[in-house]
Amino acid sequence: MPETNQVKIEAEGVRKIYNEGLTNEVDAIADVTLKIRDGEFVALLGPSGCGKSTFLYMVGGFEQVTAGSLTLDHKPIKGPGSNRGIVFQEYVLFPWRTVFNNIAYGLHLRNESKQQIDEKVSRLVTMIGLEGFEEQYPHSLSGGMQQRVAIARAMAYDPDVLLMDEPFGALDAQTRSLMIQDLARVHRETAKTTLFVTHSVEEAILLSDRVFLFSARPSRIKKIFDIDLPYPRSVTDDAFIDIQKLVLNELSEEVGNDIDH
Amino acid sequence: MVSAKYKNHAITVSSIVLFGLLWELVASIEIVDKALFPPMSAILGRFFEMLGKGDGTAPSYLMLRHIGATLFGLLAGFFLAALVSSAIGLLMGINALVYQWLRPIITMFMVVPNIATVPVIILWFGLGMKTVIIIVIMGASFPIIYTAAAGVQSIPQKMIWAAQTAGATRWQILRTVVIPGSLPYLIAGHKLALGRAWRAVIAAEIFASTAYGIGFMIYDARTFFDTESMFAGIVVVGLIGLMLENVIFKYLEQNTVVRWGTTTEKRI
Numbered sequence: 001m002p003e004t005n006q007v008k009i010e011a012e013g014v015r016k017i018y019n020e021g022l023t024n025e026v027d028a029i030a031d032v033t034l035k036i037r038d039g040e041f042v043a044l045l046g047p048s049g050c051g052k053s054t055f056l057y058m059v060g061g062f063e064q065v066t067a068g069s070l071t072l073d074h075k076p077i078k079g080p081g082s083n084r085g086i087v088f089q090e091y092v093l094f095p096w097r098t099v100f101n102n103i104a105y106g107l108h109l110r111n112e113s114k115q116q117i118d119e120k121v122s123r124l125v126t127m128i129g130l131e132g133f134e135e136q137y138p139h140s141l142s143g144g145m146q147q148r149v150a151i152a153r154a155m156a157y158d159p160d161v162l163l164m165d166e167p168f169g170a171l172d173a174q175t176r177s178l179m180i181q182d183l184a185r186v187h188r189e190t191a192k193t194t195l196f197v198t199h200s201v202e203e204a205i206l207l208s209d210r211v212f213l214f215s216a217r218p219s220r221i222k223k224i225f226d227i228d229l230p231y232p233r234s235v236t237d238d239a240f241i242d243i244q245k246l247v248l249n250e251l252s253e254e255v256g257n258d259i260d261h
Numbered sequence: 262m263v264s265a266k267y268k269n270h271a272i273t274v275s276s277i278v279l280f281g282l283l284w285e286l287v288a289s290i291e292i293v294d295k296a297l298f299p300p301m302s303a304i305l306g307r308f309f310e311m312l313g314k315g316d317g318t319a320p321s322y323l324m325l326r327h328i329g330a331t332l333f334g335l336l337a338g339f340f341l342a343a344l345v346s347s348a349i350g351l352l353m354g355i356n357a358l359v360y361q362w363l364r365p366i367i368t369m370f371m372v373v374p375n376i377a378t379v380p381v382i383i384l385w386f387g388l389g390m391k392t393v394i395i396i397v398i399m400g401a402s403f404p405i406i407y408t409a410a411a412g413v414q415s416i417p418q419k420m421i422w423a424a425q426t427a428g429a430t431r432w433q434i435l436r437t438v439v440i441p442g443s444l445p446y447l448i449a450g451h452k453l454a455l456g457r458a459w460r461a462v463i464a465a466e467i468f469a470s471t472a473y474g475i476g477f478m479i480y481d482a483r484t485f486f487d488t489e490s491m492f493a494g495i496v497v498v499g500l501i502g503l504m505l506e507n508v509i510f511k512y513l514e515q516n517t518v519v520r521w522g523t524t525t526e527k528r529i
Contacts, residue, residue, distance in 0.1 A: 086422060
């Protein structure tokens with residue numbers, strides 16, 4: 001990771017209430033203040049329903065902050081835009097587009113030349129290891145393959161920030177650990193600022209430079225962990241296990257709190 | 262794959278042939294008077310007789326004229342309905358306010374049997390093709406509107422978000438996500454609508470046609486106690502309907518929803 005200290009995303013007292021003033025009001029986020037540096041890989045970790053995905057959607061511009069300020073490159077986030085790429089747990093590929101055309105989607109929107117599109121897409125297809133599947137439709141691919149396509153689709157138009165919402169949550173254990181390795185490699189190659197929402201401590205530590213631990217709802221940042229381990233990381237390393245214990249302890253407090261509510 | 266396809270065709274054809282044979286058998290037992298329940302051979306005989314040059318008492322190629330008039334009314338009405346109703350339905354699916362305001366009206370009109378509007382349409386537009394087409398439009402519209410709106414609403418919010426994040430404008434989202442995403446529903450709605458259009462065109466022709474059309478032919482034959490012609494008309498409607506369904510929709514489905522794995526029907 002290139003060590004720049006430039007702040008990419010900044011949240012200052014961000015608060016989110018759904019359906020404010022109505023009977024089904026939900027106080028999702030109480031106060032999130034954080035800074036994410038350019039090129040950093042950050043995990044947003046927390047108990048389920050804690051508002052970490054909500055925070056991601058606000059960075060994506062899909063949801064508006066209720067109070068506080070949320071900036072990308074020091075400009076307030078007003079809506080979605082192609083300086084961000086998004087990957088969802090459910091892949092949500094376009095079923096009517098082939099693998100190639102799914103990845104090329106953002107490039108088609110910009111009317112890039114065919115030659116340019118071919119070049120970029122084939123580079124991404126190689127990166128995600130799906131050579132030979134370019135003309136397949138998503139429904140014929142496995143979950144892991146679909147998620148690889150979704151990641152490539154989000155990266156194709158070269159956004160500054162990659163937003164990932166529990167991207168490996170629907171995958172089996174084996175596929176997941178392969179995907180984690182591949183994502184770590186891709187991040188080292190591209191050094192894109194990445195926000196990675198997860199409830200898996202293991203995923204968070206294997207991938208991130210820093211882990212932001214969200215408290216139970218209405219959430220705050222409970223703790224920030226610096227993960228200063230060399231790549232490739234392994235779940236059997238002593239250093240990994242030490243950090244994992246630390247994070248798990250903090251997290252279990254929150255899960256307990258959540259049940260008390 | 263190919264052999265399965267031919268097997269399906271074979272079953273389709275065989276089931277129809279078998280039905281015809283059964284009809285022939287039942288008619289030949291003469292439980293019912295042959296004049297009321299003519300055998301299939303007589304019905305088909307009448308059909309081919311009307312298909313060819315007349316013997317002087319009737320105009321030549323009469324059946325083709327009837328079929329032509331009916332198909333024209335059917336398809337003109339169906340395509341106009343498809344165009345307008347798809348647009349209305351998509352708009353309802355996109356805009357919640359439009360949906361809330363139009364839904365009660367459309368639900369109300371949908372329960373009114375098509376045929377109930379025929380007398381007033383005749384008063385407004387007179388007898389003839391124009392009236393037939395309008396009645397077909399009214400019959401075919403509502404299923405399309407409903408399913409188009411449902412189709413848009415079936416698209417996951419996150420898919421729209423993914424498109425927006427890739428930089429899609431509203432127009433690009435409509436073209437690249439909303440329309441292909443609601444296509445499975447649109448196809449199902451148009452199938453339903455074509456069925457409704459058939460009912461509408463025959464009903465309309467019975468009341469509003471002056472010379473040609475299968476509905477007119479069937480009703481006209483009643484005057485002469487000509488059950489063979491009546492059944493010939495019914496058989497023609499069924500066969501053409503089956504062909505349209507198999508040709509147009511099967512082709513469309515094979516190249517879209519079946520290929521994408523988004524079909525709303527179970528594959529047999």
